[in-house]
Amino acid sequence: MAARSTSKTSESSDKVSVICRALRRAIIEQALEPGAKLPEDALGERFGVSRTIARHALGQLAAEGLVELRRNRIAVVATPSWQEARDAFDIRIELERLVVRQLAGKLTKAQIAELNAHVDAEDGARGGADAVSIRLATEFHILLAQMTNSPILVRYVSEVAYRCCLTLSLYSRPHSTECAINEHRAIISALAKGDEAKVMDLMHHHLDSVANRALVAPTPQRGRDLLDILAPYADEVTSDRVVKLPKVARRG
Amino acid sequence: MAARSTSKTSESSDKVSVICRALRRAIIEQALEPGAKLPEDALGERFGVSRTIARHALGQLAAEGLVELRRNRIAVVATPSWQEARDAFDIRIELERLVVRQLAGKLTKAQIAELNAHVDAEDGARGGADAVSIRLATEFHILLAQMTNSPILVRYVSEVAYRCCLTLSLYSRPHSTECAINEHRAIISALAKGDEAKVMDLMHHHLDSVANRALVAPTPQRGRDLLDILAPYADEVTSDRVVKLPKVARRG
DNA sequence: GGCGCCCCAATTGCATGCAGTTTGGGGGCT
DNA sequence: AGCCCCCAAACTGCATGCAATTGGGGCGCC
Known part of the structure; x- marks a missing residue:
């Protein structure tokens, strides 16, 4: 036989699941490109739900690695190295x-x-x-x-x-x-x-x-984070202030 | 070389992360056995946080497959078939x-x-x-x-x-x-x-x-859900009421 | 005695409110 | 002009409150 037994689908019709699906699709279709900001307020308003729900959805997507979530910071679409x-x-x-x-x-x-x-x-x-x-x-x-x-x-x-x-x-x-x-x-x-x-x-x-x-080559110009690119160079420098130097806008 | 570059740890010191870790450990050490109920209130009270946080933690654990989350139902520790x-x-x-x-x-x-x-x-x-x-x-x-x-x-x-x-x-x-x-x-x-x-x-x-x-054998008696066991038999029956029949307590 | 129905306590789903943190920009100083 | 500091707006972290759903006990009926 080709099929086993019945399998419960994990993702039901929760509001958070709906938002997850929408965001997932938006991300993989590049409607939201890597690094794009995802404020809870904006998401909530856009999807007609409260911040609580938007937040929960972001949590799920972060667990899937599609979104980066740093404490007290706006969530962003993940930018994998x-x-x-x-x-x-x-x-x-x-x-x-x-x-x-x-x-x-x-x-x-x-x-x-x-x-x-x-x-x-x-x-x-x-x-x-x-x-x-x-x-x-x-x-x-x-x-x-x-x-x-x-x-x-x-x-x-x-x-x-x-x-x-x-x-x-x-x-x-x-x-x-x-x-x-x-x-x-x-x-x-x-x-x-x-x-x-x-x-x-x-x-x-x-x-x-x-x-x-x-993945042609490490293509340092596109997609990689500036700080990552400079990291090996910074290793040579001893000053504490080195990390403050590249005060350039980081995508965006 | 043995190590690559620095890697950000994903799980920080959020309250939800703390609860996740605690529950994860409790589950894998069988302090919470499969099927155990996990009401949001109780978790929140136990860990000194609000239901919101407990709920979020349960969401994460559900994404990891350690917890089963059914709409409007109390979350339970997963019981894998x-x-x-x-x-x-x-x-x-x-x-x-x-x-x-x-x-x-x-x-x-x-x-x-x-x-x-x-x-x-x-x-x-x-x-x-x-x-x-x-x-x-x-x-x-x-x-x-x-x-x-x-x-x-x-x-x-x-x-x-x-x-x-x-x-x-x-x-x-x-x-x-x-x-x-x-x-x-x-x-x-x-x-x-x-x-x-x-x-x-x-x-x-x-x-x-x-x-x-x-995983010695399919051991139908232990761990498997009663409804799953009866599923193939139920296929033979046409009555709608068949699903209501096994009104037995489903693990305690 | 057993079966079924109904109602209420328990629990979830979700929104809102408040406090703490980050951001980024204007004004003052050098 | 450049640098720094400070402050307000923006945003997150979290708790609480309210409506909706569940399931289980009690009651009546068979």
Whole structure:
């Protein structure tokens, strides 16, 4: 059988869940770019809820790593470092290999059809906004994870995929999604054939190539924090005041 | 090098973080057993904070999978199904193989000493409470993860390890921790030697054996929810009222 | 005696209010 | 002009208050 037992969905129709979903989507579609401020008041007003709820939602998103929350400071959309991006992809590769290992040869016809339909949708969106393509590609992987019927796996794959999505939008050049779509098709076909080793390899190289295409190099100019860039230089300096020197505006 | 760059710790000294830590520990040490009720009022009063804070903490723990949160219902300590436990261990194996892969041959002498000291502590606690042994063993794995200096990896390994800890307390017989301690020592030594393949294998089998020793069988009587057990039987029945029938007390 | 219904205490969902902290900008001093 | 300090606006941290929902005990009915 392909499906296990029934699984309770964790995210219900709470107000905070609604806001979480909205913000998550806004973030991964770059409507909110990394570093964007997220004041509780503004969120509350925008979504028609109190600060309490907005705050709670920010807490959840912070737990997912999409938002940075510093005490007494305005929450901001997370700005993962290049190293964190690389780490996220490494984890993602392992998790998604596990997904396809569990799925190989166990998919129903309906599920395969669903996957194909999704890739068709990706294909259809090729002319549109880059952000939408990235989101659809990400959702393909989440769809796969959901088919394992393992709520834990779904959660982790989703989270790490969203994080990768976020970093893609940060470090990626305007990229071509076509080969990714072909790779998705190849994965589906290998899954249908039930070739476990093959599909694990396909997934591995698929994600690896996406990561390598995107995370081209430590690209210090874009996305990295000024203080991080200067850190190694500051190590040479002994004065206490060195940290006060770069009094430049930090994005924004 | 063994360490990467500085890493901000995500969990600061918020009141909610404090409560989270306290509850987490209480849960994995079985002071709060699965199914235990966690009313916001009671928590707030116990920790000297308002319901708002207790509520927020419960939200975080729910995101980690340690607590179940149903709308308009009292929160309870999560009761993972046997299948979820198995899934958690599968994920954990992959994640921790990644950990030791990154760590093999890259540990400083100080780090190795720290690991050995921890295992000594595990050894010392062998006579004490089972729950403490389990916690220490879990913390060994988290300590390893922390040495990768990858905050994301730390977070996921911690979470999934805590979940496993929770299920161990649910399904495990009073178990002997000795072999686990020896396996920990073996892992440290392989890490020091830098034998990547060996240490990945050691970790894999270590976790696998822990899982197999604990998750002996689907043991339907203990831990599984009555409704889950009856679910397949209920499928045969057409009446709407079937779901109301098992009006028995559901764990106390 | 057992079954079902109803009502109330218990509890959650959420908004608002108040106090403490941060920010950033104007004015004064050098 | 440049630097610094101080203050007010903005924002967060948290508690409290009120409406809505639940579930369990008690009562009546079978």
